[in-house]
Amino acid sequence: MRDAYHEELDSLTDKLVEMTRLVRSGISRATTALLDSDLQLAENVISRDEEVNTLFNEVETSILELMARQQPVAVDLRMIITALRMGTDLERMGDLAVHVAKVARLRHPDSAIPPELRSTIVEMGQIAESLVTKAGSCVATRDVDSALELKHDDDAMDRLHRKLFRSILAKDWQHGVEPAIDITLIGRYYERYADHAVRVAESVVYLVTGSRPS
Template sequence: MRDAYQEQMSALNTVLGQMVEEVGRAMEMSTRSLLEADLELAERVISDHDAIAEQSVEAEDLAFKLMALQAPVAGDLRSIVSGFQLVSEIDRMGALALHVAKVARRRHPAKVLPEEVAGYFEEMGRLAVELAHNAHRVLESQDYHDALSLMDDDDAMDDLHRHLFTVMMDREWEHGVSAAVDVTLLGRYYERYADHAVLIARRVVFQATGKTPEQLLEAS
């Protein structure tokens, strides 16, 4: 019985890892479509989103089977509940990458971003993909030390997001309200994407230790 549980839990973590890699790839393509006004890339992200949704269903089915067939208790139950929560976090990351692609498609053939902010989004896109890769690593290792490190990785994203507003509030902003709205929304999408990657790390910490990151830090 225990071996069956471990195999099914491993299968769930594998699907979760595949999902987070897919949402990382989606955000990478979405960022390129945004920077290059590449309609083909934007359309690919939009069409590929169905595959992420299918993986979500598969992951939830695995979690339900673990719940129903293995009669989990204590730590096992904690891991399964965390699995449901992880599916939700990764789903939201995929949805945010999809939103970016839809903005690029809506503005095509024009570029969405004024030159003053394009560099910010190039770096935000790079950080978002890196966070997805790190989340995948944490899901595979289930190492709460790695997870705690990932939680610090979104500070750079927060800094970039704050600086965007400085640029838009500058008196020399000449791109109008529409561009300002696009930049504001897009900045929020990237910030929230990073937040969900951090929430994945928090779930893994709890899954591995039964404690929140704050409780671990207090105990150390």
């Protein structure tokens, strides 16, 4: 049987995995809100980010309690340090989903996404979801090999990000400056979201091996 201390460490992991689920759902719904110009869904993403923040507060509180009552060593110590870092990354991913939803809300009932860029945004949303899902499963399983794969998936996001820029800067871009700004910011939000997912996976590598991937 696990003792109370290890149960608390497990519960910390569970909370982080739950955070990955919430921010996956956030970016998924934000992408749909953006593509469908769905105001209600956008509002829903914005208001529900509070759940992510609440969970992060719980993670922080658990960490303080664990540290105050125990003297964690070795891998448990790294667990506490990395939990804080993973929580910070995941909380930020929730914010980035909110930023995407806010662009959808700002342009409603119009769409911020010109027809020819819809498929790129769909793909960026899918990669974001895939990255955070994999990150969540790495947190749960502590599987270093899977964690190291995320960097590779993130390259696909970077390629799509560059593709977005090429479209805005192409000679046949006909939508003017305002949609270009929206697309610039949206592209950046997805790219940052993916970066944070990679960082979560890198924290898993650090947790298990004691050193960060180069």
